[in-house]
Amino acid sequence: MRGLLRHAAYLPHARLQREEISSVLGLASLRGSRSVASYDEDATTLAVEAGRLTLRGSDIQPTRVYFATSVPPYLDKTNASVVHAALGLDRSALAVDMGGAPRSAVGAVLAGADASVETLVLLSDLRTGLPGSSDEREGGDAAAALLFGAGTAQTPVLATIVASASTTDEFLERWRLPGDRASRIWEERFSEHVFSRLADEAFAAALKAADLTPAQVDHLVVAGLAGRSVQQFRKSSGVRPEAIAPDHSSVIGNSGAAQVGLLLSDVLDRANPEETIVLVHLGDGATAIVLRTTADVEGGRSPRPLAAQLAGTDVPYASFLSWRGMLDREPPRRPEPDAPAAPPTLRSSGYKYGFHGLVCGACGAVTVPPARVCYACGEVDSMAPNPLRDVPGTVATLTVDRLAYTPSPPMIAVVVDFDGGGRFRCELADASPDDVAIGSRVEMTFRCTGSSHGVHNYFWKARPLRTRLED
């Protein structure tokens, strides 16, 4: 039996209160908040975080990675290969991007579901628009990951794909030229008109293929950036009102390409065995996917459910604008950091991307960054890889650097002593100076530490350990 084996959602820690936007721009009062990727997060780092949660505790190493996003950090260069490296996947795996429109996410999910090998599907997006736009306030940043395959005793199938159906139509609803910072949208009443028939047809065809009626659907997830059309379909789908899954948009906004996976993971964290879940996605057509949970669904909850990530820390609107490149701030009077050079980056790939330390075969000391000579016993070349990315640690000492080159001053730096050995000095993400002291507990997180000369510098930082990870 093949199907969905693991799932996880990743929400960045920052929230922007919409009231902040209205008060700064002098707009009518707005309610709710949206999730905000930090200045050091992009679609790739979000996908890594979701991927880590998904593979945690699993014995399956995917041999295929599909990465869908509407905001790929690189073009011409595969972003999925960064995720592949950060997750420490085997060299024999294929990792590819599915870029462009948020609808690529649905394609990635179906490709993963249809694949004959273990496949990790990563959906990630950062959504914003010009200041004051509805895209800006109603967007959200998030990632989700879904692992498909045949399953093992340790990683059993949680849900099977029963049926799917799609419709496609070419019409001008939402579009963005390469390089543009914001999307353009046609009048919503027009798209509502077009989407309603596309969604109805896809939904009906999928239910028919699964031999189900709307009343038999236990969970209906409706995703898509066309807000009015999504709302309209929720009301008219014919499923029981209590079956309609919440979209959390009043807290986290709409995460575009990530939304369908994010909401599916949220449902799977609550669903009972033998229930029917239908995913409907609207965008340049419509797709409906019918899933059926297995008896193992309760044992396969994500290690950090979406519900546990909803709480965040508010950021000022000005920070949000500068993080998204909408507000250019004066850089510090310090030299711009050098871009990573290709050959040393390749040589240190296991460390830089996979955060591998080394453990000494002679004395057991853990060394990070990797070095051939053990600091503790001096033994040469007796080291074995020792991944530290999922090991929590404790702050030994710390500082707040107000001079460092960072898009979001001040930089907080910590010295982390990992549980079980190893020390590492790095930046602390998602925190203010008041959040950390000697003895604070932290975990590692994959970030883009900066971009210079057209190269994104990906590396690991620590962040406060706020919610426990379930193993």
Added chain:
Amino acid sequence: MASHGICDRVAIVGMGCTTFGEHWDRGVDDLLLDAVQAASSSASLPVADVDAFWLGTYLSGVSGLTLSRPLRLTGKPVSRTENMCATGSEALRQACYAVASGAYDTAMAVGVEKLKDSGFSGLTRQSIPGDGTGGTLGTTTGPANFSLLAPAYAERYGVSMEQLKEVFTRIAWKNHVNGARNPRAQFRKEVLLDTIACSPLVAGNLGIFDCSGVSDGAAAAIVVRAEDAYRYTDKPLFVKALSFVSGSASGNADPGYDFTTFPEVVASAEEAYKQAGVTDPAGQLAMAEVHDCFTVTEMVLMEDLGFVERGTAWKHALAGTFDRDGALPVNPDGGLKAFGHPVGASGLRMLFECWLQLRGEAPEERRIATADRTLALTHNLGGGPGECVSFVSLVGTEPNT
């Protein structure tokens, strides 16, 4: 295998030191020429009669040509040396060994740095192609690296961060008091304790006044065989010890390191005392010039150099032990605090203050209270907690008996 030192085998017979500061109108060539000429005339030794040169500069030039070109030296060996913030001391070390070996009769150590031409705040780093991870030192700046000491020290010795801030303020105040009496210093004004304590934070609890300045400067020293010393001056400084430790950089990898000390400094100090036969540094030294890149550094160095017991430097600093009229004057010239830190020049600038004080040439208002003693120490450090290079020298006016 053993380290033997070259106690009393060479002596310093001439020194020169430019004013330190923002030399917008003087380039590296000007500073070098001025320091070299001052050293040459203080020893009455023409530059053309110096047999070999060691030039210390961190980022202001490459190769011996940086010195031989502006001086129009002909047929002379000149080496450019670099050892981070201890670069000036490294030049001295090479010059001393060259003379001690018998290879040359006379050698000159020169240090120079022109920091103000970059337009940046603080020190910059050399650009070496890398993987973008920052290595073990991470991506933090110098003040942040050293500020890691403060919370760790507070935690270990049960001192509050507020008390430590008072200590740091006292150290900065003392060095500015000294610098105010030094015509070569970059900052020649006393600073009120309140002004220091309330200065804007740079990193951790270090404010602007806890950090050394950014300046340009140069200094030079002439080294000859000890037996030739009195040919050049009545008051030579005999080199008692030169020690250098480049750390294994394990502090940022080893959870056993607690960020309250520089083990490299401890090791280099012990080695220097051994070379010179010093058994009680606090009682034997007339003064010390130490690497007060940040006030917290000076506090920790007082323990690492063996001047006071572990966990007590903060009390001694508050009590005035290291004031110019204290039991052991530290940085009587004003230190990096009042001079700024033109990297290649600092180590030789420290030696220059020993040169003045031990020979009784410091101006009256800057004289140390311990002038009856004959030994002085310089300490120069590069890197930061967990990963550094440390240099210690001891010089004295009398040969050991």
